[in-house]
Amino acid sequence: xxxxxVVCLCTLALVGALAAARGQPVERGxxxxxILSQKPCAFGLYEEQPAFTRRFYSKEEYDSAKSxxxxxxxxxxxxxxxxRVVGFLVKPQANGxxxxxxxxxxxxxxxxxxxxxTWNLIDFERLSEEGFVVLASQYRGNDGGEGRDEVGxxxxxxxxxxxxxxxxxxxxDTKNVFMYGLSRGGMMTFLAMKQGLRVNAxxxxxxxxxxxxxxxxxxxxxxxxxxxxxxxxxxxLSALKERSAINWPEKIDAPLLMLHGGDDDEVPATEALAFxxxxxxxxxxxxxxxxxxxxxxxxxxxxxxxxxxxxxFRRYIR
Numbered sequence: 001x002x003x004x005x006v007v008c009l010c011t012l013a014l015v016g017a018l019a020a021a022r023g024q025p026v027e028r029g030x031x032x033x034x035i036l037s038q039k040p041c042a043f044g045l046y047e048e049q050p051a052f053t054r055r056f057y058s059k060e061e062y063d064s065a066k067s068x069x070x071x072x073x074x075x076x077x078x079x080x081x082x083x084r085v086v087g088f089l090v091k092p093q094a095n096g097x098x099x100x101x102x103x104x105x106x107x108x109x110x111x112x113x114x115x116x117x118t119w120n121l122i123d124f125e126r127l128s129e130e131g132f133v134v135l136a137s138q139y140r141g142n143d144g145g146e147g148r149d150e151v152g153x154x155x156x157x158x159x160x161x162x163x164x165x166x167x168x169x170x171x172x173d174t175k176n177v178f179m180y181g182l183s184r185g186g187m188m189t190f191l192a193m194k195q196g197l198r199v200n201a202x203x204x205x206x207x208x209x210x211x212x213x214x215x216x217x218x219x220x221x222x223x224x225x226x227x228x229x230x231x232x233x234x235x236x237l238s239a240l241k242e243r244s245a246i247n248w249p250e251k252i253d254a255p256l257l258m259l260h261g262g263d264d265d266e267v268p269a270t271e272a273l274a275f276x277x278x279x280x281x282x283x284x285x286x287x288x289x290x291x292x293x294x295x296x297x298x299x300x301x302x303x304x305x306x307x308x309x310x311x312x313f314r315r316y317i318r
Contacts, residue, residue: 032164033078033080033164034168038074038089041075042075049062065122071129073088073089073124074090075087080161081157081158083140085147085158085161087137087158088135089169090121090125090134091171094171098171099171100132101132101176102172103134103178103180104162104178105136105180106159106181106186106189107136107184107185108182108184108206110184110228116138123302126306132310133166137162139155140155148228149228152187152188156191176317176318177200178203178313179199181203182206183208183297187244191245193251193253200316200317200318201257201313202254203257203258204256205259205298206261206264207260208244209246210244210246211244217266250282252279252286256279256286256287257308258276259309260298261294265296272290289308291305
């Protein structure tokens with residue numbers, strides 16, 4: 001364990017069973033889930049990558065992921081509510097009839113802000129090398145996909161429908177499905193649980209727990225986000241409360257790993273601590289880790305971050 005990690009652990013009995021996954025009306029004649037197209041991930045040259053990637057990932061790590069002989073990485077287009085939605089699939093190299101547990105990864109941000117980039121693919125490669133199939137969505141309306149990102153509205157179906165993608169993959173073990181969310185993706189993870197999505201366990205990094213509080217810190221970003229929410233125009237702040245897990249911690253019905261950077265300048269660790277306190281009062285199963293002097297994505301301690309996520313998910317494989 002790294003010396004800068006301050007760890008709060010609480011493992012208590014998990015109460016109740018999860019309900020069936022949410023469904024939404026779909027376009028007549030269309031089906032959810034099928035992969036409509038796939039092509040190998042495009043990494044490009046290391047020197048051409050964004051500053052964030054070059055800051056936290058060495059050229060050796062980048063080139064290793066780019067040419068990995070142990071995993072396969074694909075950019076996919078899949079069907080969700082009659083829309084063509086862009087996503088990614090990273091899997092271990094085929095090994096006979098073996099099936100691998102599934103991680104559904106929920107990205108942060110909205111539109112081009114926070115969309116899945118090469119540094120995410122490096123992380124996905126690491127998870128896949130440990131024996132997981134990773135499925136991730138850019139959400140509708142993003143990166144060339146159809147529809148409109150509603151920041152926790154209809155785009156939640158793009159997360160749910162990845163389960164149907166997984167069910168069509170012969171190497172995916174859909175009895176063992178996990179969810180991993182970063183930032184806004186943490187919100188999407190909580191919303192999926194609230195709607196009854198069945199997962200064995202979940203992990204969130206720098207999760208957004210309270211959108212109203214986030215808006216007080218970053219009103220400009222909140223303004224951009226609420227402009228995408230059709231229900232905000234009619235329901236105002238109640239639309240934000242419905243997206244904020246701080247208001248309904250009782251809906252978290254899967255073992256939850258919460259990882260947070262102590263120097264997160266987007267979501268303060270105190271909000272994660274407040275949510276962990278509510279989970280503790282409800283006797284939920286969770287583990288909470290604060291990394292001192294680390295950033296929103298917990299990149300300074302990403303090896304420990306990833307090891308904890310892998311260990312947490314393996315703990316709940318059936």
